[in-house]
Amino acid sequence: MVHFSNSLTKLLAELQKLPGVGEKTALRLAFHLLKSPENANALAESLQDVTSRVRFCSVCFGITEEDPCWLCTAERDDSAICVVEEPQDLLAVERTRAFRGRYHVLQGALSPLNGITPSQLRIAELIKRLEGGGVREVVLATNFTVEGEATALYLARLIKPLGIRVTRLAHGIPLGSDLEYVDAATVQRALEGRSEV
Amino acid sequence: MVHFSNSLTKLLAELQKLPGVGEKTALRLAFHLLKSPENANALAESLQDVTSRVRFCSVCFGITEEDPCWLCTAERDDSAICVVEEPQDLLAVERTRAFRGRYHVLQGALSPLNGITPSQLRIAELIKRLEGGGVREVVLATNFTVEGEATALYLARLIKPLGIRVTRLAHGIPLGSDLEYVDAATVQRALEGRSEV
Known part of the structure; x- marks a missing residue:
């Protein structure tokens, strides 16, 4: 059996908690990071930086570093x-x-x-x-x-x-769509919401 | 324009250095990590742990925590x-x-x-x-x-x-392949390397 070092096993487990990351992708990411430790360390610092600085805006509950956020204070x-x-x-x-x-x-x-x-x-x-x-x-x-x-x-x-x-928000046909590939329920809603040309 | 905080911009840049991670995936990963700071911190620690512990085996140049690695010392x-x-x-x-x-x-x-x-x-x-x-x-x-x-x-x-x-390593048809979808060069090599049944 392939035997990983403890720290690598831990990293693989953490990577697999990310959305869309399975065993294979985790291995690929881990080996990439092992090949460039400076990138791995920069990513680690960046993660800690973000989790310590970013919080929720007390007005809109979006994410921000300053409270209230720029969207809540902008004109x-x-x-x-x-x-x-x-x-x-x-x-x-x-x-x-x-x-x-x-x-x-x-x-x-x-x-x-x-x-x-x-x-x-x-x-x-x-x-x-x-x-x-x-x-x-x-x-x-x-x-x-x-x-x-x-x-x-x-x-x-x-x-x-x-x-x-x-x-x-309106329902309808997404821009650039081929009508034949749009599902019937969406076409129905688009018909119901049709407008004058 | 959407305006990200500095620390988030930095994190997005670091994530995009990973193989297969573009702008959209980086955003998805970043927001996932923002929602669970404990995971983000565990990942950060794990990254630092790996980069500080894992090195190359002095015999086979594979990755390992102990030198020489388990493959080089195993029976x-x-x-x-x-x-x-x-x-x-x-x-x-x-x-x-x-x-x-x-x-x-x-x-x-x-x-x-x-x-x-x-x-x-x-x-x-x-x-x-x-x-x-x-x-x-x-x-x-x-x-x-x-x-x-x-x-x-x-x-x-x-x-x-x-x-x-x-x-x-031998060239040939991958297991489970439909012959019609295998490229000609591979079929040719498989023919050249054919064996008695």
Whole structure:
């Protein structure tokens, strides 16, 4: 049997905790890092640096080094809040440059089967922000998964009574798609949401 | 524009130095690690641990924590040495359990275009081991790439005059292959190397 040194076995186990990294990829990454110890050390320092500096913004719960984060302090439209599940979803929206309001990161989605209930998400904090006044629209940009849809529905019911407009990202055909390869449910939603040319 | 904190930008840059990790994967890994700082710190410690403990075996130039490595000290057949390019290639051979001899890791392959000449590989060390006597066969298990083949040819010319048998891994059809999808050159080599049933 192949016998790895203890420290290498440990590294392989840690690498395999990363998303999309299995046994083979972990070996490939480990050997790459062993070949360039300076890269391995730089990565290690960088990891420690990030975990010690990066925290959650106390306003939007996105990730930041300064609290509140740059998105919460920048000159932006205070009347709209875009609600997303995770910090990376915030990036996906922000990259479009089509939204100039504020953000709120739920840090997850409702999933009773996995024990994720409203109290584990940043929902109370969102409602508190909305009750502060000034917000006219909440854009629900949770994922289009069962959990994300359920979370959007839950939030809509909670927010509408506050007299705030609640919107959801449009369903439709992704840009550049070949219609024949798009699933029927998406085409159906695209038909329902069709617009005048 | 999306604005990352300095420490996160640094981490993304370090992650992108890993093989097969681009911008998107780096983001995915970084956000995963941000969500579980204990994993990030364990990975960082593990990296530092490995780079400080793991070194090259002074006999076979594989990676090890103790010098000489367990493969060089184990009860094995001293009369055969399997020559590979990298430590991970050694694992590929060792996993088969079909070779019970010793190993020698060249730490690369000849590649004049990339400036890799014989003096940058552990070839002098291999010859010294062979001159020590007792070795009857050298199995060349360098990769079947242009560089690997050139290295095998170079080594064969160097070793044969020492009166040592030099062999190379067989070419042929990989197990489980559909013949129609195997490239012609491989089928040709398999035909040339055909054996009695």
